[in-house]
Amino acid sequence: MRVLIAEDETLIRLDLKGMLESAGLEVCAEARDGVEAVELAESASPDVAVLDVKMPRLDGIEAARRILDGRPMPIVIVSAFTEQSLVRRAAEAGVYGYLAKPFREEDLLPAIATAQARFDQLAAVREQVDTLAEALAARKAIERAKGLLMESQKLTEQEAFVRLRRASQSSGRPMRVIAEAIIETIG
Amino acid sequence: MKVLIAEDETIIRLDLRGILERHEFTVCAEARDGLEAVELARSTQPDAAILDVRMPHLDGIEAARRIYAERPIPIVMLTAFRDRPTVEKAVAAGAFGYLLKPFREGDVAPALLAAAARHRELLAARRSIGRIEVRPRS
Numbered sequence: 001m002r003v004l005i006a007e008d009e010t011l012i013r014l015d016l017k018g019m020l021e022s023a024g025l026e027v028c029a030e031a032r033d034g035v036e037a038v039e040l041a042e043s044a045s046p047d048v049a050v051l052d053v054k055m056p057r058l059d060g061i062e063a064a065r066r067i068l069d070g071r072p073m074p075i076v077i078v079s080a081f082t083e084q085s086l087v088r089r090a091a092e093a094g095v096y097g098y099l100a101k102p103f104r105e106e107d108l109l110p111a112i113a114t115a116q117a118r119f120d121q122l123a124a125v126r127e128q129v130d131t132l133a134e135a136l137a138a139r140k141a142i143e144r145a146k147g148l149l150m151e152s153q154k155l156t157e158q159e160a161f162v163r164l165r166r167a168s169q170s171s172g173r174p175m176r177v178i179a180e181a182i183i184e185t186i187g
Numbered sequence: 188m189k190v191l192i193a194e195d196e197t198i199i200r201l202d203l204r205g206i207l208e209r210h211e212f213t214v215c216a217e218a219r220d221g222l223e224a225v226e227l228a229r230s231t232q233p234d235a236a237i238l239d240v241r242m243p244h245l246d247g248i249e250a251a252r253r254i255y256a257e258r259p260i261p262i263v264m265l266t267a268f269r270d271r272p273t274v275e276k277a278v279a280a281g282a283f284g285y286l287l288k289p290f291r292e293g294d295v296a297p298a299l300l301a302a303a304a305r306h307r308e309l310l311a312a313r314r315s316i317g318r319i320e321v322r323p324r325s
Contacts, residue, residue, distance in 0.1 A: 082293040084210065090297075091304035097284065098301050100293030106269040107294065110277075110285035117278040118305055125312040132319040 002028040004046035006037035006063065008055045016050065019105040034058025041067040048112055053079035065093040074115035078103050138176035145179035148186050188303065189215040191233035193224035193250065195242045203237065210296040221245025228254040235303055240266035240273060251280045261306035263298050
């Protein structure tokens with residue numbers, strides 16, 4: 001697993017890196033502020049990010065929000081500050097874990113494992129949503145195109161469907177594309 | 188937010204309760220073992236649960252699985268073990284957070300809040316699947 005770490009204090013960053021590496025994780029990028037974290041999240045393609053909150057230029061919570069907007073990944077925050085308002089902001093931004101500093105290796109690793117698992121779970125559900133939404137849109141388009149064909153060509157529903165399917169097979173394009181083309185021309 | 192806590196050691200349970208109450212959570216139920224946790228989750232309908240892994244009668248991981256199967260809520264596991272298999276089992280059971288004993292006050296509320304937010308996201312995504320599937324055929 002490739003980890004991006006963002007921490008402005010060099011000693012803590014080294015410590016963090018050491019902990020992750022000794023647990024067999026690869027630290028693929030080290031950021032010293034929030035802006036750098038956002039850039040590295042894009043360019044170094046990490047699987048997970050561990051971000052400090054108080055950093056120069058851009059704080060870790062805002063960096064988390066931008067990272068999640070661009071290239072979603074599980075994010076764990078580490079911070080010496082655990083006020084409710086800060087934690088709530090982080091939770092709203094989409095982070096999966098929030099650890100108080102000084103953190104221990106034994107806190108960090110389960111937090112990363114949990115974050116990764118729940119992130120994957122959500123991604124799988126969202127993918128299913130997309131697939132279903134796509135299937136639904138296809139079905140709607142096909143129904144509509146079928147209706148248009150039936151009306152304009154005086155076909156039965158079965159004949160209209162056969163025509164759509166044939167057009168799809170001979171062109172090698174999905175039925176949805178054919179249906180949309182029909183809607184475009186005669187709809 | 189109403190929280191169920193399950194922990195067989197009284198001192199730790201009281202400590203946890205105190206921490207949660209200081210952070211504006213309501214502790215709606217306290218269980219001393221896994222079976223009690225499952226029953227109390229059913230009867231008190233908490234918004235989230237913190238479950239110790241090692242408890243009599245039924246361990247926290249199995250309790251988490253049963254609670255979640257009945258009514259999905261964010262669950263944070265509490266454990267003295269840091270070994271990979273325990274973490275993996277908890278993760279596989281659906282835990283949204285992990286607190287290691289001795290836990291620090293500063294870690295409890297953040298773990299719960301992050302777990303609750305991410306769990307809401309997951310439920311929302313699942314609900315939208317339901318909406319797509321139940322939509323009638325045109």
